[in-house]
Amino acid sequence: MFSFSRLRSKRDGQTDPKGTISTSESENDILIEDLNIYYSGKKAVDDVSMRIKEKSVTAFIGPSGCGKSTLLRNINRMNEEIVGCTFDGRILWMGQNILDRKVDPVSLRRRIGMVFQKPNPFPKSIFDNIAYGPKLLGIRNKKELAGIVERILKDAALWEEVKDRLKDPAMGLSGGQQQRLCIARALAVEPDVILMDEPCSALDPIATAKIEDLINELKKEYTVVIVTHNMQQAARISDNTGFMYLGKMIEFGRTQQIFERPKEELTEKYIRGRFG
């Protein structure tokens, strides 16, 4: 387990005394600029601009329907799969506007993986679930695939539990195991960013704790963006937090600051649970 306090102090070292986000900028940060998202013309995300720092955990919180999932789904352009969803604005990453038509969503999604609210393993074996992505990318050698599956399952802290039943259907796993399998599956294509859309909402507290541990470990190597309706979870695992309301990013800053000294009245109301 990781010491929560140690992490926090380390993070504090990166920020300046005022509590604003560190100004050190990297090309690997995800820079969202003036992003608007519409469902059949109706605005769901309203003029959001923000910088998501690499190798950190960024959480989006807010009441249901505030647009946090919609915003998340735009980062790997999953919104394009929804009929009637349109967007404008820019998301800069690795020196490119990834919303540009010239950027291929297929290769983008390989670099920016996603984990969904409901565990959604394919109705295949555990092995085939993990191997699906690498196979798409042209790895056919059985031995090589077996090596990848083992390494990835170890990364996702699932190996010990499933190593004797890799050929069994993934649907036979418990909910928490299924969700870690889905995280593992996302890791198997070696992305740089992992988007998580309320990954623990369907899980029990024990399973949730395991996923949070995993997220803590993941952020050393990956940029993690997580949507959660659970404020405690955001406080526990994230470095930066954005509060959204009615499609607008009301406040975005260091997690500690958002939860302890929110600048906006709306944020404070929400944090304190005094919300319409």
Next chain:
Amino acid sequence: MNTGGYLRGRRSPLTKRVSGLSERAVITFLFLASSAAVFITIAIIYTLVEGTFNFFSFEEVKLFNFLFGTGWVPSGRDPEFGMLPLISGTLMVAGGTIVIAGPIGIGAALFLSEYAPFKLRTFLKPVVELLAGIPSIVYGFFALFTIGPLIRDIFPEATYFNVLQGVIVMSFMVLPIIVSISDDAMKAVPRYLREASLALGATKWETSFKVVIPAASSGIAASILLGIARAIGETMVVTLAVGSVAGFHFNFLKEAQPMTSYIAQTATGDIPPGTPAAEAAFAVALVLFLLTFLINRIAGRIVFRIKKGSMAKREPSFLKKKALEIKDSILKKDTMIEEETVSRVIRIDRSKRSIPEKGQDRRLRIRHIKGTLGASLSALCLVIAVIFLIYLLYDVFKGGYGVISWDFLTGEPGWRVSELSIMPAIMGSIYLMLLTLVFAVPVSVATAIYFNEIARDTFYTRFIKRMIQNLAGVPSIVIGLVGLTIFVRLFDLGTSLLAGSLTLALMMMPIIVVSSEEALKAVPQSFREAARGMGATRWQTVKDHVLPNAVPGMITGTILALSRAIGETAPILFIGAIFAKTAPNGVMDSFVALPLTIFYWSRQVEEYKPFAEGTILVLLAILLTMNAFAIIIRYRSQKRRDW
């Protein structure tokens, strides 16, 4: 002051049953009607078993030879009754049909389910279903006169009757079954599985091909099975186009005789009744019945599972779960929850990369090209189906519209080609349809009401429901034999309009039951609860609140079923007459019908062909009108309804 309400005097004691005699009478009637399926099933089994028994009581017939003999020469001095030639004929037709219709159907379903935008889909699906609405006699005609010459051009060694032309046309006949059930199965694959695949960087084609199709595989398998069952049971196409000389071979360019074709031959040929050759039809029909029953049963179970939605998240089957448990207990592992505490998060080291970055760009281009190819191919499948439909309609129209005249439609026919008229056939078909309506609708609607509104889920109701499902899959030529045995011979109705319409009613009953049940199910449960909550009895609830809202749906379903009945040839093949100078005057008169007329004229000399085409045009026009009515009724009731 008057404190009593206006209903005060009408209060009845709580112990008194409100549902009086009439209520119980109605429910008894509904119950009896629902048992009709049992009688139909008994009639089928009686017909087939009795006929088969008669067949085997002839001394020249041996069971072993019947099952394994390779010669089928039913008449003549030295008759042989070896079924294998008939089986090989059926196998060729069904197998060939599936080889063509399977890939095209799955491709078209994939396009409809995954690629077609909503508007295109709502336009294309009815077009494909239109293929199912065209009577089989029209397909047979098209196979013999349009596809046939084409095949003989390409393969000069092909005979006039051959398997291939039947197979090609039959493929498009079964296509709607495959497309619509596969499409349902693919649509039932949950969205989150597609998203999981796309989010991993799969292309749309990869997602469709590697996730959607495997997840829908059992539904696709069911659609193929139902397609096979339909091809095995289909009569008119094979009778017209595949041939009537049995031969044990697997040459698609030669003539063959499938089982249904032999049964039809006993109705039309010169086989005298009471001979082994005639009784053989019953034995063949029994084999056919069992075969289609088996296939439909298997497919039906799968489709039922899809409709219930258990395909969405496919849990391992019970046996598999047990196997897993045993495996776990051998490995000395306990429940999953405890297992979860086993693993620890270990340090993630991303420096160990396995996927080479080199060459990924080129690979991606190839993947996209594959995707475009795949999507175009699946679109092509649909285009082929639509082109076939348009060509068929165009071809019939081109050939037929020239002969349509007032005399042709209303005149009194003579025997010469110049004096042909279809007036008796039109009238025969209309009377047939009206009588079928009278016989089939009350019983079917009552059955549907009984199952959906009155009966509880008991062993008996499940048994009957399954029976009705099975009846829907009985090949039409088998129903024809049942009509012959039960109505014509047992009830001594002769080859009359009455016997013909009763036979068609047998055929239509399961269809009308199913569509009426759907109409009843569409009425919201809250309507029933509201009525029952005010103290209405079950029948009052149905009569006043459920039925009025279900009637438009029932009418639509009934019209569609009747439009099928009017196009059916095989069930009335044994009963209808070849020629009639006038329209039937009473229910005991003999009759001709439009599809029968097409059938007989297709087997005459070439001069009759345009007249057959003209008759097809008239038949299609009637069908189209009926379908248009059904659609208008559905549209208007949907527009008017406020729930």
